[in-house]
Amino acid sequence: MMDSGNLLPGPAYGLRDVTFGYDARFRDHSESVLNAVTCSIDSGKILGILGPNGSGKSTLLKLLARVLCPRSGTIELFGDPLSRLSQVEVARQVALVPQETLQIFPFTLAEMVLMGRFPHHQGYGGWHWEDADDWRIAYQAMEDLDVTHLGSRLVTDVSGGERQRAVIARALTQEPQVLLLDEPTAFLDLHHQLDIARILRRLNRERGLTVILVSHDLNLASQYCDQLMMLHGGKIMEVGSPRDVLRPDLLESVYGCQVLVDRHPQSGLPRVSLPV
C-alpha cells in the first residue's frame, strides 16, 4: 500500500496547450514536435507513453523533466509552474532516466550513482562530501537494481544493460517523487526487463512513486502500466487504461500496420502481436 507520507493530493503534472519544436525557425505549429498538448497526469500511478517513432514521446518526457522548456503553454508540477521552479527544485522531485547515457570518463559505477545526490546538497561553490546517508541511499538503489557488485567497475567498461540499470539506480538516488524513464528496457535482456518492471511497480506501490515511462514495448507497458497515453504526430490520441488504449483500430491508425490484440494468459490484459 502507498506510504501516506508520500501521497500527494492532486495530479503530478498538469499540461495546458504545451507546444514544442526543436528549431526556432519552425514557427508554424504543423512543424512542431508537440502540438497543444493538454492533459493531467495522476500522481502515484504508472503511466506509459506510447507512440510511433517521432511522435514526440521523448520530447514530452524531457519537457516534464524541464530539460527542455515548452515554446508555449504551461506545465505544472504538483501545482507549481515548472517555469518558476529552479533546476535544482525540479531535480529534487523529478528524476529522468534518459534513453542513452554518455559515458566518456572513467568514473566508477558507485561514483556515477552517487551523483544522484547532487540536487540535495546545494550551496553554490560549496563542495559537498557525500555522508553516510547519501551512501545508504545510493547503496539501497544499487541493491534494488542489482548493480552493487559492479560498484567499483568503471562505467566505461560495463555493458549497456548494466549501465542502464546503474542510471536507474542514480535516478532513484535522487529520491524523486516522479520518475521519468525513456525506453528503460531497451538495452536489457528478458530477465532484467522483468526485474526493472517489477522494481518500478514495487516502488510505485510501496512508496507512491509516480512513474512515467516511454516505451516501444507495448506488451510490457500493457502489463505494468496503470494508464497509457498514445501519442501520434505530437498530439495525444488516447489516454486510459491498457484496455482502452490498446485497441486494434487505434493501433492500426497510429502505427499504420495491421496488429493482432488478444489477452495475456495470466493477467488478461491486452497483448499485441504482429501478423505473420
Added chain:
Amino acid sequence: MFSDSKEKALLVKPMEKVPPFTLSPSSKVSSEWDQATPPLPFAISSLPALTIRGWLVSVGVSCVLAVVTLLVCLGFGTEPIPFSRIWSILVGALTGTESIRVGTDPTTVILLQVRLPRLLLAFFVGGSLAMVGVALQALLRNPLADPFIIGISSGAALGAAIALLFGVGVSVLSVSALPVCAFAGALLSLVIMYRISSVGFGFSIYTLLLAGVVLNAIFSAFIMFLTSVADPNRAFGMYAWLMGSLTGPDFPTLGVLALYLGMGLVILATQAQSLNLLTLGEETARSLGVEVERVKKLVFVAAALLTGAVVSFSGIIGFVGLVVPHAVRLVLSADHRLLLPAAGFVGGMFLMLADTVARTALSPSEFPVGVVTALVGGPVFLYLLTTRNLRVGM
C-alpha cells in the same frame, strides 16, 4: 506464454548477494549513525568512490611530490648545484640570513633569480594548462580536448600578438593589457569552438579535432601576417615566444600571473561538482539540477582566463592539457573535485621536468620547452586516438 517453472526461474531474486565491497564491517562507522536506520554493510572508507580522506591523501601526496620535483630540478643546469647547497640557500633566503641581493654569490643568484622563478613559472603554466585541459574535456565531453589542439591557445596568442605589435602591452604600467587581450582571444576561440562542435548531433570527436585544426590554421595565418608586417627585431622575439618559452620571468611578473591564475582557479574549483555531472551530457546534467548555461559560462571564462594568462607569459605550449588529465584520471579518479587540483600539481611537475630537460639536454644551449611537451604529448595523443574507449563519443 510462461510455464510455471519458467516463471519461477524468473522470480529468483538477484539481490541476495554478498555485499560486494567486502571489507571488514566497521563497528566504528555504524555506531556513529542513527540507530533507527540500518547501518551500511560495509565501511565507508572501502567504497569505490572519492571520500574526503582519499582527497586529502591524494592532494597532500601530489603537493609533496611537486615540492620534491622543484628541489630536484633546481639542481640541474649548466652549473649543477648540490642539494645541500640548494637547501641552505633556500632556508637562508626564507629566514633572511642569506642576502638575495644581486652580486652576493653567483650560485645564490643563479638559484634564486634565474632557476627558481623559471621553475615556478613552469609550475604555474603547466598546472594551469592541465586544469584548463580538465575543464575543456568535461565541457566538451571529449577526452582529446586540449587548449592547444582545439585552438584556444592560438586564439590567446593572436590576442597577445595584436597587443604586442600594436604596443598595447609594451609599457610597464599597462603590463596587464597583454593578458587581457590574450584572454579576449581565448574566449573568442572557445565560444567559436563550442558553437561549432555543438551543431548537429552532439559532440563528435572528429568535428572537434577538425574544427580545432582549422581554427589553429586561421589564427596562425593572422599571427603570421602580423609578424610579417612587424619590424624584424620584434618578429624574431615573437617567434621565440610563440614556440613556447619560459625564459626570464621575475617575481613581480610571477605575481601578476598568479593573480590571473588564482581567479581562474577559484571559478573552476567552485564548479568541480557541476563538471562531474556535465560529463554525463547537458540534458542529464540539467535533469540532475545543474544550471548548465551558468556553469558553461563560468567555465568558459575561467578557461579563457587561465589560457590567456599562460599564453601571454609563455607562448604556446601544447599537449600538457591532454597528457596530464588523462594520466591523473587513470591513476587517481575522474572526480573533478580531485582531478582538478591533482592535475594542477601533476601538470606543474610535468612542465618543470620538461623545462629542465629543455634547459640541460643540449647544455649550454637550450631549446623551447614546447618541443619536449610535443614530443611526449603527440604520441600520447595518437595512442588515445586509436584506443577503444574514445569511440564512445563518436
